Amino acid sequence: MNPTPEAVTEALRRAGLRDVLVDGTNRAAYSTDASLYRLLPTAVVRPHDRDEVIAALAACRELSVPVTSRGAGTSIAGNSIGTGVVLDFSKHMNHLVSLDAEAGVAAVQPGIVHAALQKAALAAGWRYGPDPSSHTRCTIGGMIGNNACGSRALGYGKTSDNLLALESVLADGTVLRTARSTARADAVAASPLLADLDRLVGSELALVRREFGRFGRQVSGYAMQQLLPENGFDVTGFLAGSEGTLAVATEAMVRLVKEPARRLLVVLGYADIYDAGDAAAGLLPFAPVALEGMDRRIVDILTARRGPGAVPPLPRGDGWLFVELAGDDAGELGSIAERVVAQSGSIDSMIVPDPVVAAALWRVREDGAGLSGRSPRDRPAHAGWEDAAVPPQQLGPYLREFDALMTEHDLTGLPYGHFGDGCLHIRIDFPLAADGGTAAFGSFLEASAQLVAKYGGSLSGEHGDGRARSGLLHHMYSPEAIDLFGRVKRMFDPSGLLNPGVLVDPDAPTDHLRIPAAKAPREPLALLYPHDGGDFSQAVHRCTGVGKCRADNGGSHGVMCPSYLATGDEKDSTRGRARVLQEMLNGTSVRGWDAPEVHDALDLCLSCKGCLSDCPTGIDMASYKSEVLHQTYKGKRRPLSHYTLGRLPQWVRLSRKTSRLASKLVAVGSRPAAAKRLAGVDPRRSVPEFAPQTFRAWCAKNGVAAFDPSDDRPDRVVLLVDTFTNYFTPATGRAAVRVLRDAGFEPVVVERDGCCGLTLISTGQLDAAKKTLGKSIADLDPVAAQGLPIIGLEPSCTAVYRSDAAELIGSPESARVAGKVVTLAEFLATVPGWQPPDLTGRKVVAQPHCHHHAVMGWSPDAELLKRAGADVQRLSGCCGLAGNFGMEEGHYEVSVKVAERQLLPALAAQPDAVLLTDGFSCRTQADDLAGRAGVHLAELLDPGTD
Numbered sequence: 001m002n003p004t005p006e007a008v009t010e011a012l013r014r015a016g017l018r019d020v021l022v023d024g025t026n027r028a029a030y031s032t033d034a035s036l037y038r039l040l041p042t043a044v045v046r047p048h049d050r051d052e053v054i055a056a057l058a059a060c061r062e063l064s065v066p067v068t069s070r071g072a073g074t075s076i077a078g079n080s081i082g083t084g085v086v087l088d089f090s091k092h093m094n095h096l097v098s099l100d101a102e103a104g105v106a107a108v109q110p111g112i113v114h115a116a117l118q119k120a121a122l123a124a125g126w127r128y129g130p131d132p133s134s135h136t137r138c139t140i141g142g143m144i145g146n147n148a149c150g151s152r153a154l155g156y157g158k159t160s161d162n163l164l165a166l167e168s169v170l171a172d173g174t175v176l177r178t179a180r181s182t183a184r185a186d187a188v189a190a191s192p193l194l195a196d197l198d199r200l201v202g203s204e205l206a207l208v209r210r211e212f213g214r215f216g217r218q219v220s221g222y223a224m225q226q227l228l229p230e231n232g233f234d235v236t237g238f239l240a241g242s243e244g245t246l247a248v249a250t251e252a253m254v255r256l257v258k259e260p261a262r263r264l265l266v267v268l269g270y271a272d273i274y275d276a277g278d279a280a281a282g283l284l285p286f287a288p289v290a291l292e293g294m295d296r297r298i299v300d301i302l303t304a305r306r307g308p309g310a311v312p313p314l315p316r317g318d319g320w321l322f323v324e325l326a327g328d329d330a331g332e333l334g335s336i337a338e339r340v341v342a343q344s345g346s347i348d349s350m351i352v353p354d355p356v357v358a359a360a361l362w363r364v365r366e367d368g369a370g371l372s373g374r375s376p377r378d379r380p381a382h383a384g385w386e387d388a389a390v391p392p393q394q395l396g397p398y399l400r401e402f403d404a405l406m407t408e409h410d411l412t413g414l415p416y417g418h419f420g421d422g423c424l425h426i427r428i429d430f431p432l433a434a435d436g437g438t439a440a441f442g443s444f445l446e447a448s449a450q451l452v453a454k455y456g457g458s459l460s461g462e463h464g465d466g467r468a469r470s471g472l473l474h475h476m477y478s479p480e481a482i483d484l485f486g487r488v489k490r491m492f493d494p495s496g497l498l499n500p501g502v503l504v505d506p507d508a509p510t511d512h513l514r515i516p517a518a519k520a521p522r523e524p525l526a527l528l529y530p531h532d533g534g535d536f537s538q539a540v541h542r543c544t545g546v547g548k549c550r551a552d553n554g555g556s557h558g559v560m561c562p563s564y565l566a567t568g569d570e571k572d573s574t575r576g577r578a579r580v581l582q583e584m585l586n587g588t589s590v591r592g593w594d595a596p597e598v599h600d601a602l603d604l605c606l607s608c609k610g611c612l613s614d615c616p617t618g619i620d621m622a623s624y625k626s627e628v629l630h631q632t633y634k635g636k637r638r639p640l641s642h643y644t645l646g647r648l649p650q651w652v653r654l655s656r657k658t659s660r661l662a663s664k665l666v667a668v669g670s671r672p673a674a675a676k677r678l679a680g681v682d683p684r685r686s687v688p689e690f691a692p693q694t695f696r697a698w699c700a701k702n703g704v705a706a707f708d709p710s711d712d713r714p715d716r717v718v719l720l721v722d723t724f725t726n727y728f729t730p731a732t733g734r735a736a737v738r739v740l741r742d743a744g745f746e747p748v749v750v751e752r753d754g755c756c757g758l759t760l761i762s763t764g765q766l767d768a769a770k771k772t773l774g775k776s777i778a779d780l781d782p783v784a785a786q787g788l789p790i791i792g793l794e795p796s797c798t799a800v801y802r803s804d805a806a807e808l809i810g811s812p813e814s815a816r817v818a819g820k821v822v823t824l825a826e827f828l829a830t831v832p833g834w835q836p837p838d839l840t841g842r843k844v845v846a847q848p849h850c851h852h853h854a855v856m857g858w859s860p861d862a863e864l865l866k867r868a869g870a871d872v873q874r875l876s877g878c879c880g881l882a883g884n885f886g887m888e889e890g891h892y893e894v895s896v897k898v899a900e901r902q903l904l905p906a907l908a909a910q911p912d913a914v915l916l917t918d919g920f921s922c923r924t925q926a927d928d929l930a931g932r933a934g935v936h937l938a939e940l941l942d943p944g945t946d
Contacts, residue, residue, distance in 0.1 A: 025580060072090055115137075151362075
């Protein structure tokens, strides 16, 4: 009988574990990784140190509870999930222990993020060589687990090649320390386990030499070749890639390499990806540090998702090789590049000396894993067979047969990969949710395994076997080799405690699949989910788990995911929330829209929409949260803040039409805490007060006319009059009028006082939101029908017309309006001859509103400020207020933590800079927490005064 979560929790806490998660929300969040597989853990332990790892293993041995190690949970093969205790090292054991800048070595804990190690190494004049595309969030422990490589493995090797020493804990609690420098005789003398392992390998030398280490990317199975006498009985290298089935890593010593002075990218174009595969091996003599392949299909989907400007110009062709050369002599690199082009057999080529252009091209390749989450047929594409490798000389023929196999099975995907190593990555649109989908998936996996074995390849080239491929290892290894794996496993872990079901005695690759267990909601949905065919389940399962929401976005101008960056808790990441919603849909551990686990996971979602733009697969957690709140509370009593903050525009209009008393009740300002609590507002918040004169009143006195459909003047533009601009910051509207008149246009406004319904949407009052937004769409449609630009000033409201209206209404009228709504910067960028005022030398700290970044994009604003000559520091991330989120009781601390990541430090560092904040929320947050007044872009460009 399996012990209950409560029994496991009691045992773990009795053993002294300080951070044990056993609640339904966290168990659901950890139920899967970046793979197709789902196993609900009994508990999650986030150890603080090695002693806690030993204590956790002791408690689990006592109860016969399996243990699975986990880093960032970015495993694509299902290596880091299990039914017992999951050890998450990313929360506490995430430190750089030491860095020797003279010797070029670093000691790290397993939970340290690759990017954090890299930042420290680069500062010391070194770099850590392996660089997976998930480097912004993957951990070194996870990389050791599956022997990760990355794009530059040709130059720097796999993780195992850069691993100098390892401290691990065995299932019985023994601490095992191994080092590459340790002589074989010393290793076996110091450890009875290693002595037995040496004898085992010695008895099977012919088998190991015949079947293991045949080419560089043979990562599947245990790396038995590392234990051969001629390889120095390298137990450290052997443990890399063992996927936590033999030991639990607690500290590692890694080798660093010198950063070359220069890099030079050569891009080669071929008729197709097969020809690119044929050519790759022939370029290896030029010693590239990276040799990557990419297909037209991935370029097409990126262009479709993000526009034609998303991909820099490429050489002619439908398949490309990216060849990176590195060294200290620019002339020598240029000469090598020319020889690469001459001998490449390409139909077109380009040498890219500009590092900015090269970085943009590499980002196309780097985003491949996430972008490929949608197939060319715009269907969900999945992992499962995404990591096969063959000897590089066999890559072209293998690619041709593999593509034919996909056609035979009516499947598509976006191929790319490490072609210099013979490694292919591809996600495939397996019909997992269809009847017979699981069987079809299994049939394809078997055929694919047979094909890769035919070419002498490996089922895994760097992701590990996990639950996706362990059950297929018999296709590439003999029965004797499979038996050898079992004998090794039993030496290290005789009770099978560590990561059972992986590598040895594996589960079938069709067991524990996540998507077939999902069910469509029975209730009618309020949102349309146009990009998912109206299917909420498909929308939620867009999350493939690549974990970009866990990345520090400080240098990328990203937003996602502010709550995770504030708390460091998986349940507060976009991925964690998606996993809880997926559990809700399968209905086993989380039941119903109103399940406490669902609301716990969504509570700290700021509805910032950062995931809409930053998640490679297009998750829109803000919309999912709105749907959950709608389904939970329809026909029921709602939280107090839904009636106050959620209906703020209605209360504002009502208070303006009635008494001064009502106005004071709405604008509580500095009133006592009790009054704020009455409105569901955190007492530490100040609520902005009304402006003395509304923007509409000013318009009436200053010649801003109402839209007249019979007026055919060509210089008209329509200003969206949102609630915030009208009642709280009319100075923004007045400035916009002056800017537009100065640019040669005459602003007009629609006659009726409308509302986009944003606060209703964010609180899940979707029936009311649809009604409210529908009226505004009806007022704006005649404007759009005449082709007039509709200029939004408040980014969150502008974004509703551009994006949310399609989700909520989806009518031709809403599409027509969406097509004409623009930001001020977008509009001014289209005005021929218009020049912004000279802002040369003006220091500007810019906090883009999250919805502005996510829906419209902030590039036009950045370009306008560049033209004006301003010295701009553009902040990443969210300000932390996010509309009603930061105002509500229970959210203040997280709201402040979010602001402390970017906004508040920037303001402290530049006390004399102008704070540019188009968003009303951002201005409120800066004023509340730093006493700094923000200005709108219109005010920064304002040519005059009232």
